Amino acid sequence: MLAFLLLVTLALASAHHSGEHFEGEKVFRVNVEDENHITLLHKLASTTQIDFWKPDSVTQIKPHSTVDFRVKAEDIFTVEDFLERNELQYEVLISNLRSVLEGQFDSQVRATGHSYEKYNTWETIEAWTQQVTSENPDLISRRTIGTTFEGRAMYLLKVGKAGPNKPAIFMDCGFHAREWISPAFCQWFVREAIRTYGHEIHMTELLDELDFYVLPVVNIDGYIYTWTKNRMWRKTRSTQAGTTCIGTDPNRNFDAGWCQIGASRSPCDETYCGPAAESERETKALANFIRSNLSSIKAYLTIHSYSQMMLYPYSYDYKLPENNAELNALAKATVKELATLHGTKYTYGPGATTIYPAAGGSDDWAYDQGIKYSFTFELRDKGRYGFVLPESQIQPTCEETMLAVKHLARYVLEHLY
Numbered sequence: 001m002l003a004f005l006l007l008v009t010l011a012l013a014s015a016h017h018s019g020e021h022f023e024g025e026k027v028f029r030v031n032v033e034d035e036n037h038i039t040l041l042h043k044l045a046s047t048t049q050i051d052f053w054k055p056d057s058v059t060q061i062k063p064h065s066t067v068d069f070r071v072k073a074e075d076i077f078t079v080e081d082f083l084e085r086n087e088l089q090y091e092v093l094i095s096n097l098r099s100v101l102e103g104q105f106d107s108q109v110r111a112t113g114h115s116y117e118k119y120n121t122w123e124t125i126e127a128w129t130q131q132v133t134s135e136n137p138d139l140i141s142r143r144t145i146g147t148t149f150e151g152r153a154m155y156l157l158k159v160g161k162a163g164p165n166k167p168a169i170f171m172d173c174g175f176h177a178r179e180w181i182s183p184a185f186c187q188w189f190v191r192e193a194i195r196t197y198g199h200e201i202h203m204t205e206l207l208d209e210l211d212f213y214v215l216p217v218v219n220i221d222g223y224i225y226t227w228t229k230n231r232m233w234r235k236t237r238s239t240q241a242g243t244t245c246i247g248t249d250p251n252r253n254f255d256a257g258w259c260q261i262g263a264s265r266s267p268c269d270e271t272y273c274g275p276a277a278e279s280e281r282e283t284k285a286l287a288n289f290i291r292s293n294l295s296s297i298k299a300y301l302t303i304h305s306y307s308q309m310m311l312y313p314y315s316y317d318y319k320l321p322e323n324n325a326e327l328n329a330l331a332k333a334t335v336k337e338l339a340t341l342h343g344t345k346y347t348y349g350p351g352a353t354t355i356y357p358a359a360g361g362s363d364d365w366a367y368d369q370g371i372k373y374s375f376t377f378e379l380r381d382k383g384r385y386g387f388v389l390p391e392s393q394i395q396p397t398c399e400e401t402m403l404a405v406k407h408l409a410r411y412v413l414e415h416l417y
Helices: 002-017 035-047 073-085 097-103 122-135 181-196 201-209 220-228 281-292 324-342 362-368 391-414
Strands: 026-032 050-054 065-071 090-094 140-147 153-159 168-173 211-215 297-305 309-312 347-350 373-379
Touching: 026 035, 026 073, 035 050, 035 073, 065 073, 122 140, 122 153, 122 181, 122 220, 140 281, 153 181, 153 281, 168 181, 168 391, 181 201, 181 211, 181 297, 181 373, 181 391, 201 391, 281 362, 297 362, 297 391, 309 324, 309 362, 324 347, 324 373, 324 391, 362 373, 373 391
Parallel strands: 168 211, 168 297, 297 373, 309 347
Antiparallel strands: 026 065, 026 090, 050 065, 140 153, 153 211, 309 373
16 A cells, blocks of 8 residues: 555656646747748748647648747747747746646645546556446446557446437546646536436436447547656657657548648647558547448547637638538527526637648548547637646536537437438
8 A cells, every 4th residue: 555655646746747848838828920030930930940739830820829838948039039039929828837837736735546536547547447337337448449659558438328229429638637627527527417417407308319339538548648758749649650759649640631720740749640641540440430330320429628719611722511500609608508607708610720720630630531520629728728637627628618518418319410
């Protein structure tokens, strides 16, 4: 027992200390007015190592937008000097990333083990999937749909009351490793389903009539890496022949306009599309499961962060989906519902125009498979904390997102096809 506690202590220490090399790092927000500004940022990115937070890469910057990026301590003077010389308007969102990283763990819950109001390690989440299944056998079952590049089991929870030929909604979290609020929501959803079934009329009806497939973490290897080595890691941890750079962006790896726009062919880039569509074991496992359950899956929801948006297809092209009017009306009603709790404002629309064009995304792919209701959520916040949202915001974020998902699920139930 003592040895175990020591391991836990060490693990927590290393998790907190993965913040050490972020000492003095800053996150900037730059106002981009025109093409000239875009050219300048391309120039800056080519001479200085910059971690783009929003958009995901320099290639996705559009006029009349803002760009958030992280800069290493030793490059701050260079970057500030460049921005000022070129008269680019900017603000510092985070002045010392390390202190914000340490402040992430501000939850008042001092539980050891799993907590819904804390960020949980993969080991804790894995144990939780087992426990929640064994404690609620009439509502939850667990299966493995594949393994990650590093050989970890990908667990999928099926949440719902047993019944013949039930329609289903597929929801996944944790595509991008550093978006910790995302897996927190998948866990919260499962808890709310269990907690309110038989007590709350809407949830009871949803679970009686629908199944929810919940994939708590897609990119498990990357998620573990953010706890142990680099909190800002985004991609998978796969290796490629011919390069020392590691990882593929799993959300550029689907066979939907693969690698055409807003994705990179360079293995060192954050938006690397991989050597081929579905090259990643994680992507392949998810796609295979959906393909083999297409007749029952009526909606696909993928949870990301940050920027408070609800997106629908397409992202790989500026074309609009066939049922654009319906998706737009549904998104509008859903974000309105989300805002009723804490007043959190979301924007919504087709991916390409609402955020930026990006090929190879899971939402576009699911839609092209024939899943009419396909949405990406970008959870809190709008950049004050970005990927390092404090634990004290897990509950409000999950509560409001829960309203949105339930609204969506009710709509799907009323519009089965």
